[in-house]
Amino acid sequence: MVPLQVPLVDLRAQYQSLKPEIMAAFAEVLESMHLFLGPKTRAFEQQFAEYCACRYGIGVSSGTEALVLALRACDIGAGDEVITVSNTFIATVEAIALVGARPVFIDVDPQTYLMDWRQLETVCTERTRAILPVHLYGHAAEMGPILEFARARGLRVIEDASQAHGATYQGQRVGSFGDIGCFSLYYSKNLGAFGEAGICTTSDPVLAEKLCMLRDHGSRVRYHHEVIGGNYRLDELQAAVLLLKMPYLEQWNQARQAHAQFYTQRLREVVPQAPEVRSWGTHVYCYYVIQVEQRDTFRKALEDAGIGTNVHYPVPIHLQPACADYGYTRGMLPVTEHAAERIVSLPMYPELTEEQLHLVVETVKQALLIGVTQK
Template structure:
C-alpha cells in the first residue's frame, strides 16, 4: 500500500465537476483578474473568518509582505516572531527592510511563547508576528495585551490554520491583519499559488488593495509604489468551490488526528496537543521520535510518506546568518526540530489507510535502534 503525505488527486475527484464548471465560466468571460469571483471569494472568506474585509493576493508570502507594508513596517524596524516556521515568514520581514527577532516556542504547541516576548522588546520593535503552526493557534490573548501596552501591530501568519479558532474566534481575525497562504496543499488550497489577507480595519484594507495592484485605486494612477500581487480569477473560482467544503474537510482531519492519537499514545512520546482555548485543524499531524531518520526510512519502505516541518530552524539557516544567532539560542525550537515528523494527513484518508499507518508506526518504532546502543 502506498500512502502519500498529501493526496491532492483524491480530493480533486470529489469536486472535479464543480471545479470544471467554475473554470469554464471564467474562461467564457475572460475577465482574468480582480473580477467578480475574486470579489466573491474575498467576501466569503472574510465572513468565514469573522472579518469585514478580504484582500486576495498571489501568494501567502505576498500576503505577509503586503501586510507589513500596510502597517508601515520598514527599514530599522524589528518584528518579533519564531524560527520554527517556513522561511516565507522571515522573507516577508526582510523584504520590507525590517529585522526579524526570534523568540522561542511552547514545545507542545510549537507556537510563539508569550512569556518570552517582553524580554525581546526594544525601542525598535514595531510588530508581533505569531505563526499559527501545523493548524494550532498561537496563544493570542497575552500577545495582544503586550501589543496594546507597547503600541505594536499584530500580524497573524495563519497560513497553516484555515478555520482554527482561538477562544471561539477564527484565527486571522484577532490581530490587525491575518495572512493566509492558499498554496495547493493547505487546508484550503488553490490549484497553484494564491493568498489572502483579512482585516477589520477599513484603512488597512484599502492600503492592501492598492499595494497588491501597483499602488493604484484607478488604473494608471499610482498613489504609492506597490507590486503585482493580484489573485487571479481562475484561482478565485477554484477557491470559491473549495471554501464550501472547508468545514467538512477540517472535521475529517480532526477525526483522523483523533484516530492517530488514540492508537499511538502508548508508543509515541510526543503527540499533537490542543489547548483548551483552541481548535486544531491539522494542516499537519506532527509527532516526535528520537530515531527520526531510521523511523522515516522504515515507513518509506512500507510505502508511507512522511515529512519534516521543519528540519533546520530559521535562526540557523545560512540565509539568516546575518542576524547573528547561534545554536543554543532557541533550545525548545532546536530540540523540536531534531525530532518532529509529519504523518500522512488529508481529509480523504480511509480507515484502511489510517489503520495501516498506525500499524507501521508501531512496527517501525519497535525496529528503531536506540541511540545509545548503536
C-alpha cells in the first residue's frame, strides 16, 4: 500500500492556513479567562444567525445536543412521534429517543437521499408531533411541501442541518425554515470547531429563550433554575475558532462545489450514480457521495492507491441493533437499504489540489474498470 496521498478530509491544511489567527484568538480568550458564554460566543451566535437569516443563534456543546434541546424546547417527549429518515447519522434518532419520543421512519428520494415528503401522509398519526428532515451530505431537503404538510396539521418542524452549512432551498439558507434549525459544528464539517460544538437557529423569541435556559441548567439568572436543563453550553475557545472561520465559509463552500463539479463532469459516465442537485436547492458537499457495485473491492483499490474513502452510512438506522425495539425490519425502507449497500464518499475538502483531484478521478476510473473486468 502506498502512503496516503489524498485523505478523505485534511484538517491540517485548513489549520495551517489560519494558524497565526487561531493562536491569537486562543490567547485572547485565555488572557480574559472568560471561558463560557462570553463575547466570542455572543458574537459567533449573532453572525451565524444573520448568515442563516434568523433572529437568534444559540450555541451549544454539540450537534446532538442541538437536536435534543430543540425537541425539548418544542415540548416533545414521551408518547410523541417524530417523523424522520433512516439514512442519517444516528444522532438524529438518538435525540428523538433521548427526549422519550418515538422515531417514525420514511424512505428517501433515490437520487438525492433526502426525505421523500410524499410518504409523510402514510405514517402521520394522532401521536405525530414533529417532522425532522435531514439536509444530508450538504444538499437541502425539499422544505416547501414538508412545511405545507406540517402547518396543515399543527406539527413542529426541526431541521437537522448538521451537514449543510450554507445550503439553500429556493434561495433561502437551511436552518431558517423550521421552528428550529440544528447544526453540528464538529471539526470535520463545512464550518467546524476544534472538537465538539453545535448551534440552534430560530426566529421565535419564545423558543430562543427556552433553548438558552435549557443549555445552561434551566436558568436565566445564575442559581435560579426554572426548569431541568443541563450543561450544554458552547465553549468560548470553540466559539473563538468558529468566529474566526465564519468569514471563510462561503469561500470554502464554493471550493467544495468546484471540486464536486470537477468530479461529476469526469465521473458521471463511469459511476452508476453521482450526486444530483435539484433545481430548487443547492449542495455544499459536506460529503461527495457516489454509488458503486462491489464497494469493498472499490474501496480497497483506492486505499492501495493512497486515497481515503468512507461510507456515510453503511447500516441504516432502522436496522441498527440500538433501534430494534422500534419494530423495523429489512425491506421496509427499500430505497434507503439499497443505497446503503452501494454508497461511498470520496475525498472532499476545500484545500484539495488539482493534482489530487486528477489522481482521485483516474484512480476511481481504474478501480471501476477492474471491477467490470472481474465480473
